[in-house]
Amino acid sequence: MGDILSxxxxxxxxxxxxxxxxxxxxxxxxxxxxxxxxxIIPAIGDNKPSIALCDVAQQMDWHHFISVKxxxxxxxxxxxxIAFSRRYRxxxxxxxxxxxxxxxxxxxxxVTFMLGNGDIFISFRGTDDALIGWKEDFYMAYRTPVGAxxxxxxxxxxxxxxxxxxxxxxxxxxxxxxxxxxxxxxAMTCDESIKHRIGKIYDMDGPGFRPDFMATLxxxxxxxxxxxxxxxxxxxxxxxxxxxxxxxxxxxxxxxxQHICFSWCVEGDRFERAEVQVPKRKELYDRINNWIFALGxxxxxxxxxxxxKLVEITEAKTLTDLKNVKxxxxxxxxxxMMLEYAGMNDETKQIFWEISGFMIxxxxxxxxxxxxxxxxxxxxxxRLEH
Numbered sequence: 001m002g003d004i005l006s007x008x009x010x011x012x013x014x015x016x017x018x019x020x021x022x023x024x025x026x027x028x029x030x031x032x033x034x035x036x037x038x039x040i041i042p043a044i045g046d047n048k049p050s051i052a053l054c055d056v057a058q059q060m061d062w063h064h065f066i067s068v069k070x071x072x073x074x075x076x077x078x079x080x081x082i083a084f085s086r087r088y089r090x091x092x093x094x095x096x097x098x099x100x101x102x103x104x105x106x107x108x109x110x111v112t113f114m115l116g117n118g119d120i121f122i123s124f125r126g127t128d129d130a131l132i133g134w135k136e137d138f139y140m141a142y143r144t145p146v147g148a149x150x151x152x153x154x155x156x157x158x159x160x161x162x163x164x165x166x167x168x169x170x171x172x173x174x175x176x177x178x179x180x181x182x183x184x185x186x187a188m189t190c191d192e193s194i195k196h197r198i199g200k201i202y203d204m205d206g207p208g209f210r211p212d213f214m215a216t217l218x219x220x221x222x223x224x225x226x227x228x229x230x231x232x233x234x235x236x237x238x239x240x241x242x243x244x245x246x247x248x249x250x251x252x253x254x255x256x257x258q259h260i261c262f263s264w265c266v267e268g269d270r271f272e273r274a275e276v277q278v279p280k281r282k283e284l285y286d287r288i289n290n291w292i293f294a295l296g297x298x299x300x301x302x303x304x305x306x307x308x309k310l311v312e313i314t315e316a317k318t319l320t321d322l323k324n325v326k327x328x329x330x331x332x333x334x335x336x337m338m339l340e341y342a343g344m345n346d347e348t349k350q351i352f353w354e355i356s357g358f359m360i361x362x363x364x365x366x367x368x369x370x371x372x373x374x375x376x377x378x379x380x381x382x383r384l385e386h
Contacts, residue, residue, distance in 0.1 A: 180206020
């Protein structure tokens with residue numbers, strides 16, 4: 001059973017001419033936008049030459065190289081193997097945009113890759129360690145379009161205009177997590193002259209859209225180009241997802257940990273498909289979605305604003321900061337948070353506890369599944385040893 005790393009090791013020796021672009025390549029390029037390329041890849045307004053991935057790797061700061069905090073060793077190995085493989089090393093990168101705007105509650109990052117065969121991959125970053133990005137994700141449940149979605153459309157239109165002199169270009173759009181949502185949104189809302197040049201949209205476990213908002217968009221015009229990948233116990237990819245035209249895949253992990261793409265099972269050059277979603281998971285996620293859609297937009301908005309007022313009291317800017325609040329500071333800030341909570345209206349408090357209940361149920365189910373698996377492994381071990 002392979003993964004994204006084993007795919008790159010197995011097929012990294014083939015050019016795109018020798019082995020055509022496939023769905024795992026879609027994950028590779030979707031994931032690349034998580035890496036930190038500032039001052040290496042030209043920004044969209046720089047008017048500088050694009051840079052090959054093999055040259056990018058030689059300028060990376062390997063102490064601060066990626067915007068997420070999970071699987072650092074695997075991420076380092078993945079980028080190194082990509083950058084020096086025959087398949088990817090001459091891919092040119094350009095038009096980097098990275099924006100974190102706390103005044104407008106926007107976190108947006110995108111980068112463009114030119115594969116050398118006339119194909120272009122526009123990669124949108126998902127939610128990383130910055131809390132501002134998580135706040136924007138919450139906004140998707142009631143305030144759409146959010147800033148990053150608007151920026152994604154502007155970015156695709158701008159890149160297409162910059163590359164207009166190159167004829168017969170085919171565009172791929174993709175991203176993981178929120179990045180997958182941005183790829184789909186940009187494809188639905190970009191200029192009509194660009195839509196017909198989009199070959200494929202790779203939505204890697206991205207959340208969906210509110211049904212009332214989706215009804216205003218041109219989903220039918222692009223739906224046949226979307227490949228949405230969802231692990232069989234997915235939480236993020238099933239949020240606000242009302243459609244069934246996605247591909248279920250297997251993961252080595254359980255529950256929310258399936259969102260990390262290194263856990264996704266790969267067979268050769270494709271993801272290993274799962275037959276059905278885990279029934280109890282599907283039931284839980286359907287309940288969460290139905291509950292979100294049943295709430296009024298004002299109710300959801302009041303809850304999100306109140307929740308992040310609590311978070312802002314900690315003065316944390318990232319999830320890592322939030323985890324590392326020190327003991328003495330934690331007690332003082334907890335008191336301030338309790339005062340803020342006391343000032344919430346009763347309806348917002350009720351929503352707060354209902355969401356907390358859902359999350360506890362998800363995490364408890366994960367823990368039960370882990371315990372069950374370890375018991376099964378222990379039974380097998382005992383039988384083999386006796």
